[in-house]
Amino acid sequence: MIPVQGLEGARVAVLGLGRSGISASRALTAGGAKVICWDDNPAARARAEAEGLSCGDLLGPGALDKVARLIVSPGIPHLYPAPNPVVAAALEAGVPVDNDIGLFFQSFATLAWDHYDVAPRVVAVTGSNGKSTTSALIHHILEHVGRPCQLAGNIGRGVLDLDPAVDGEVVVLELSSYQTELARALTPDVAVFTNLTPDHLDRHAGMGGYYAAKRRLFAEGGPDRAVIGVDEAEGRFLAGQLSEGPGDDRVIRISAERKLSGPGWQVFARKGFLSEYRRGKQVGSIDLRGIQGLPGAHNHQNACAAYAACRALGLAPRVIEAAFHSFGGLPHRSQTVAEVNGVRYVNDSKATNVDSAAKALAAFKNIRWICGGLEKEGGLGGLAEAQGGVRKAYVIGREAAQFAMQLTAEAEVCGTMEKAVALAAAEAEEGDVVLLAPAAASFDQYDSFERRGEDFVAQVQKVLAE
Structure with a gap:
């Protein structure tokens, strides 16, 4: 568990007692916060109370008085199509609204890091499709090379259920638009944008809101490296916003549709071959056609994203290629x-x-x-x-x-x-x-x-x- 920092002694409300809500409640309590929980489902409240958590109706008289923050689970709307009544009451009362992702980023770094040779890093992956496979593939590559790593977020464990990071560790997070749009802290070291296609449009009031939710990971997060899929207009626009010029290699553009060119850093897949170009020269190539765990152009895009993220972490092309061949794919995804x-x-x-x-x-x-x-x-x-x-x-x-x-x-x-x-x-x-x-x-x-x-x-x- 990662105890929440910065809220010791504060009164914090948690709305929604699914995986992320329970995890956040435990981590807040471990960090010294005074937690009050609520879920409309009586069975969820009973499970929370069995763990010693205190539940109370957050719409009751004075329920939000002196509350320092409201933590909201991902499935609960806070703006569109209409705010949950508790969220609306919190906003009316001036109570900041956050989620477990925001708590994670404000609490991940600790004083123990002062004694580490290599500071832990966070790779965060978002996008419409492929983010689970990309996240799992990055994690698999890191495991293959023996790098300490953990996988969490929208896949696997809740972010606050992770173990405190050890020297040189990399945490890989899959983040949905529901998670990125609300987190008050977003500070990944490497951020990945796979692609953007219509999804969850009612929750975001259209494509503009959906794109804006994804964009926050980059605009608010300020990652050291941004891996951006540029096969859609939104990705090309995002890459342009983040880049200081054509040769800015803080942005790694990726594509599964065409060859990319220019003085910057590009990774693309064409006809089953992944290529990496930097400063106009090819520096890496992988034949993806025989890799059973990554079939089809969409998985070749995932391979490009994972490859680029791992290159940003300093891994060599041949090491990444060897790890590709032992990747078995994820259940329910090709x-x-x-x-x-x-x-x-x-x-x-x-x-x-x-x-x-x-x-x-x-x-x-x-x-x-x-x-x-x-x-x-x-x-x-x-x-x-x-x-x-x-x-x-x-x-x-x-x-x-x-x-x-x-x-x-x-x-x-x-x-x-x-x-x-x-x-x-x-x-x-x-x-x-x-x-x-x-x-x-x-x-x-x-x-x-x-x-x-x-x-x-x-x-x-x-x-x-x-």
């Missing part, structure tokens, strides 16, 4: 779960939006595509050009029929994962890929994309055992 009789079964349940599903489809040929679920805002129009490699779609979800009508590929309404996997497996031929890439949220049938992916794996195992 994860090969079986390969039998020439048919490959791939779990990409994390492809919860149109853009990520399109990238998954582009990574394979001869696809038996399992898709469907709770459709997101904007429809499925962005998938029209991506379906060229789809032999047939098998649609799941409560609105499967409506979903299927929007597809250009041949589609069969299955409804359930069990039926979809069984039918796809029965019809698959040698060279086919049975791919779960839903292009939709899971909440119509599952409580998370992880549960959906686990069901896919279970159904594949069931079919193959018959």
Whole structure:
């Protein structure tokens, strides 16, 4: 645990008692703060009270009196589409609003660092797609070279559940827009922006607000190095804002679509090869085509981002390349779960939006595509050009029929994962890929994309055992 610094003796309110809320409450208490918690769910309050935490209605008379800070969990809106009533009351009362990420950055450095040979560093990764894989890949590379490291944030552990950093350690954080938009302290040493595509637009009141939430990691954080994906206009604009000129190598531009040129620092992937250029000269190259844990152009973009971040930390190209080959990928993200009789079964349940599903489809040929679920805002129009490699779609979800009508590929309404996997497996031929890439949220049938992916794996195992 990382005890929170700077709030000793202060009264701090915590709203939301999920993973981050409980973690923040523990860390605040360990740092000497007087914590009062609240969650609308009675079971969550009971769990907190069982740990010795004090719960109280934050909308009660005088509940926010003398409160130094309100800590809000990521899923609780504070501005759009409408502020949570407790957040609105805090803002009205002039109480600063923060989250566990802000507490982490204000508390990470300690006096013990004065005795370290190498100060610990933080690599923070944000973006619409690929941030989990990029974060995990950076962590894997650091583990491969024997560097002390920890992984946390939107992936793995809560940030305040991390162990205090040791000499030379690197902490890798995956940060969502919900986390970056509210944190009062953001001071990463290396910050990564993978890409930007429409997502969470209701929470941010449109693309402008969504981009602004991501941008805070760089504008507020002032990282020593910024790794920026420039395949979208927003990334190019951000790189331009951060750079003092074409040769400013504090900004490392990355692309999975084209060759980058100029006097600065660039990392790009074309036709399966990653290249690094600095000051107009090539200084590194990796053949990505045979790396099973990083299939497709979208994973090549993740590879470029992780490579650039690790180069910013001083790692050599050949060391990074060796680590790429031992990376197994993440569950539910282009994860090969079986390969039998020439048919490959791939779990990409994390492809919860149109853009990520399109990238998954582009990574394979001869696809038996399992898709469907709770459709997101904007429809499925962005998938029209991506379906060229789809032999047939098998649609799941409560609105499967409506979903299927929007597809250009041949589609069969299955409804359930069990039926979809069984039918796809029965019809698959040698060279086919049975791919779960839903292009939709899971909440119509599952409580998370992880549960959906686990069901896919279970159904594949069931079919193959018959």
